[in-house]
Amino acid sequence: MRSKNTIIALVAAIILAILSYVVLAFVGLSGARGDGMPVDGLGGFYLQDSASPVMDDLTSVYNLVTYIISGIVAFVVGLMVYIMIRFREKANPVPSKTSHNTLIEVVWTIVPVLILLVMAIPSMNLLYKQDVIKDTEVTVKAIGNTWNWAYLYPDHENVDEIISNPLDETQAKAEGKPYLLATDAALVVPVDTNVKVLVTSVNNMHSWTVPSFGIKMDAVPGIINETWFRATREGTFYGQCSEICGIKHYYMPIEVKVVSKAEYAKWIANDGSFTSSVADNNLGSGQTAAQK
């Protein structure tokens, strides 16, 4: 009798777990995905679309872990529901007095360890892929300030420092760009290139992040952190400062413009400008990329 109950409960819980996978597969993990920026509306319950190999791996680790943890929640809830029905006072007026079962206690210690091992291996792979910098082809420096980002190209002295300020609401609307994400001067990088990002700050801490590339690195004064990404497609990718830095914390977005290698070479040759005229390179910093 008791073992029959156990089997029914486990089967019910496992069915619920499988159901949760199906729901996840159709609803959660295949929901609308933001392309370089958050997606609008009710669809926004998934990671932004990947645009780098690290983010590809990050997405698959996220999926794996989500499957596992949803299964665990469904399993526990299934068991709880079964217990609440089967062992309610009316259905089971005489309680048992069992308070030990060594076998089951060993099982529920060992099984979670195995599940965690399954999770830990791809997770460690991701961590090392993300954190060990590949052969760098382009280096950029992002400097957090109160409250904007400054970008430098240490390998190209002809490109002036880019000061990247957010567009205000009317400006963003006029240009058809997302308010609180768009800036007046984006960081420009070439596609399919290993870009090393040096991140630091001149005063408060900030954090430089681009969700689509799967990177986030704190900008700490006195310390130069480094991270890398390799954008796999052209386009504009947005991020937002992710370490509390004071009153305008919400108002210092990150905008990365990924262009073709040829266009990037031209941009560098033009001293950081997309217009071919070289006459306007004496404009003050902060204006360069906004000329487009």
Next chain:
Amino acid sequence: MVALPGENTPAQPSSYDDDGKPGFFARWFYSTNHKDIGTLYLIFGIVSGLIGGFLSFMMRMELADPGIQFFTNEHQYLVYVSMHGLIMIFFMVMPALIGGFGNWFVPIMVGAPDMAFPRMNNLSFWLLPTALICLLISFVVPGNANGNGFGGSWVMYPPLSTTGHPGPAFDFIIIGLLAAGFSSIFGAINFITTILNMRAPGMTMHKMPLFAWSVLVTAFLLLLALPVLAAALFMLFTDRIAGGTGFFDPSRGGDPQMFQHLFWFFGHPEVYIMILPAFGIVSHIVSTFSKKPIFGYLGMAYAMVAIGVVGFVVWAHHMYTVGMDVNLKAYFLAATLVIAVPTGVKIFSWLATMWGGSIRFSIPMQWALAFIFLFVVGGVTGVMLANAGVDAYLHDTYYVVAHFHYVLSMGAVFGIFAGFYYWFGKMFGVQYNKWLAGAHFWLFFIGVNVIFFPQHFLGLNGMPRRYVDYPEEFAIWNQVSSFGAYITLAGVAFFFLMLIEALILNRKRVGDNYWGEGATTLEWTLSSPPPYHQFNTLPRIEDNDGH
């Protein structure tokens, strides 16, 4: 040790029942009685909860729509964020769970007449209102050029908390937190001494109720973690003085990352300080309403010890993005995953306790079952966040906010309410109105889920924390989340209606053991409320009693 009759104590009054309650002022202001101090802690927790809840409600109102509606000075919003965190942690959850239920029931459960150091107990309590006043003063004194108050979040990272807030607002917070920290350290010393030395004859450590175990582990965590916070706060304090030290100032050879390590060395055990007593409470409730002894008692007790020990070596998972060596991250990743194992043991032991039981769904049991469900949801998202690689995406997004509110705002707080309803009759002698308590539970349960579940989606979609305004792509789930705040507010209203109804109508007294055969710990052998001084004759625990 317990004083024996006649051992340098004055002659007892002949009337055994004359409990010698002092007058009102002496009783509540000079109180040295553990039950009175416990009640004071609970009242204090409710008051702080109202303040902290008001702050969070204002935040949800602001975030209901894109754009800035209420906080035209954005600094004010950050002040609310920071104070909500500090007040809820230090002045609501900790006083209610440890000071409130710990003081009330740990001495009774181990069969002691009172705490080991009753006067220090009084000091522990009265340091807290002092600390809260310091925090409230910080609201109205200048923080920085942008306005009053401290807006650097509860983590207080420098340089935002040093050069970023030169005004006195943050100094008041440092003083307040030091006072609260000393209060907790004194409380911890008191609990450890009481539990180790004042157990009744026959009450061995392995027979001690799980709530007493949970408070014992918590007290050790407090004792070891809070001095580190105190040190870090002192270092901030001297850093803030012009021409003072430069511990965290890179221009003078300091290191701002060092503060994060110190803070989270305290901060991570702090998380377990808030949840372990709730574990203990839920264990008793599950056992009582299943009419079964706890399943795997020793596993339960040592799982808490394991959580406490491992909790001290995982702190840097709060700061994966700060620029740590990759091998260090790999270690913290692995160590953090390990915590899931003892936590799983606890969850499954609760389920096994219910298995084969005869379950009654009284109000405390509803809160306890909801606790288990919500804690599982919050726990598994913690497993997600432990993965340092994925954390590069999720760190400082609303996914994190959803995670820790599931384990704290729903875990710890549901533990508090579960304990409150479980011991309500025992503490106050009257029973709550079931209808009002049920409305409180369901509104609260639905409300908090509506608030926090959509925040997972916001985080996945990329919304960072501590933002007063956000791109309009995030609008819908924020709206849903704010709607949940209204439901929760209605739940809170029913809580107060329940309190007023019970304490004003003052129905007939409940019996000693109003939950029946399932409730086996010592507080159920006493009257409700217990006598002013219990156990004038110490109880004797038989060999086969309890577990």
